[in-house]
Amino acid sequence: MTALYQSDLSDLELLGRGKVRDIYAVDDEHLLIVTTDRLSAFDVVFPQPIPGKGEVLTRVSNFWFGRTEPLIPNQLTDIPLESVVPDAEERRRLGDRAIVVKRLQPLPVEAIVRGYLIGSGWKDYQKSGSVCGIPLPRGLQLADRLPEPIFTPSTKAEQGEHDVNVTFDAVADRIGAGLAEQVRQVSLRIYREAAEYALGRGIIIADTKFEFGLDREGRLHLIDEVLTPDSSRFWPADQYRPGISPPSFDKQFVRDYVESIGWNKRPPAPELPQEIIDRTAEKYREAERRLTGNH
Ligand SMILES: Nc1ncnc2c1ncn2[C@@H]1O[C@H](COP(=O)(O)OP(=O)(O)O)[C@@H](O)[C@H]1O
Ligand SMILES: [Mg+2]
Known part of the structure; x- marks a missing residue:
């Protein structure tokens, strides 16, 4: 290839x-x-x-x-x-x-939906008991499934910067309450349906990020990429256990490798051994096979 x-x-x-x-x-x-x-x-x-x-x-x-x-x-x-x-x-x-x-005109928000407690959501929760201002039950463990999927938007960062989690109200201030509510509703709905479908194919979609854009008439459209291994955390369902960080479907080999060589996660990124590249490519193909049944 x-x-x-x-x-x-x-x-x-x-x-x-x-x-x-x-x-x-x-x-x-x-x-x-x-x-x-x-x-x-x-x-x-x-x-x-x-x-x-x-x-x-x-x-x-x-x-x-x-x-x-x-x-x-x-x-x-x-x-x-x-x-x-x-x-x-x-x-x-x-x-x-x-x-x-x-x-289309991209909205300046990353519409993140979380079904499980991991990543920056887990960090927020440990500090404050809530994620993006949404209070959660006490006593949740790392990678626990949330009682309900939650909408935890972030602002789109400039190149080289990390995105910043914001509250729903901050999004409403930025794009208007009506549009913010529409984005929240449709994001949660897409996530719910997709997560159920993917679970039937052995993949947990722990969280995901959608992007939206407006056409000239102001109609909301889904843009960019949708529910891919890059925009989402996919976990193999058969290895899932709350309390431990589940292996990520696609980038785990890369993450493990850069940890093993002690990279400080600042540019430039290191060269990857061929084996890591091959195994990562295979993981992407496996995600596609599992989700779509093709290739
Ligand atoms: N249909 C669209 N109309 C306008 N802009 C879009 C559309 N789809 C995607 N984009 C923009 O194109 C860029 C996609 O490139 P990508 O490599 O994913 O960027 P990033 O590094 O920001 O993730 C994003 O800035 C996204 O908002
Ligand atoms: Mg992108």
């Missing part, structure tokens, strides 16, 4: 490169999103690609865009790649990584 670390499309204007995605302008109404094989962990991008990862992320997102369509409109269009990238060789290099999407 060929890897794509960075795309360089000749005919389209590059608007920017995120940690993982290269974004091109198609016209005023559309973008081309190229999901590369870049890997980021601890908000730092690694120097080597994970072959096929971008294709997995694209196909998994498309799968969920399809399933959530009855709940909320999304960024997908049926504009074929051929019409935007006419060069067959360039298209071949992109593989399944590129899609033409509606160009």
